[in-house]
Structure formats: structure tokens, C-alpha cells
Amino acid sequence: MTSQPAAKGPEAVVKEFCAVWSRRDIEEILSWFTEDGVYHNIPMPAAVGHDAIRNLLGMIVAPSESIEFDILHIASAGDVVFTERIDRLLMGGRMIELPVAGVFEVRDGKIAAWRDYFDMQMFMQPSP
Helix, strand or coil: CCCCCCCCCHHHHHHHHHHHHHHCCHHHHHCCEEEEEEEEEECCCCEECHHHHHHHHHHHHCCEEEEEEEEEEEEEECCEEEEEEEEEEEECCEEEEEEEEEEEEEECCEEEEEEEECCHHHHHCCCC
């Protein structure tokens, strides 16, 4: 009798998902979302479903020369995972280091909802 590998817990899913971003592969990132997934960068409108999420990812991933999510803290309750991160994106030769609080809802090993809270002014400001 062979045993099935244990399903990944929500925190492990979120940690692996955050690590995948460094490869900058839109389809790979998208594969971590449920078909009806929601990706919401507060205060912008939410992207709902794979097509909308793919479009949003294209605006973030395509112009980035590198992406790294540094998880500072992570906590979970059931299928909800909270992260405090520093997201580092190199765009147009400019390094953006963005403090982010993220809330993930995980369903069956995939991201069903992801809400990130950050200061848009920090994202938009020119490098010092």
C-alpha cells in the first residue's frame, strides 16, 4: 500500500506561491489561482477570474526585470493566511521596495482570493 503525499497547508501554499514570482512566468503564477480566483491590489479594482488576473499580472510581471517577495511575517487561521512582506521589483532600472500586508484565502491548495494592502504613492514615487 502506497501513501499519498500530504496536502500542503495554506501557509506552505502561500510561501511557495510567493517564491514562484521570482521566475516571472505569468502562466505559472496564474496556475496557483482557482478558476474563479480574485486578485485585489487595494485600492485598485479587483481582478476576478483567470483572464482578468492574467491581464493584471501582465502589467506587473512583463515590465519587471526582477521580482522578489520577502516574507517578514506569516500567520494563518484555517484557510486564511496573513503576510507582511517587502516586495522588490526592478522596473526600468528602478528598484521598488514596497511594504505590503497581504491576505490570502486558500481553497484546495490554490489561491481563491488575494488582497494586498500597500501605499500606492510608494509604488509610484521616483527613486531617490
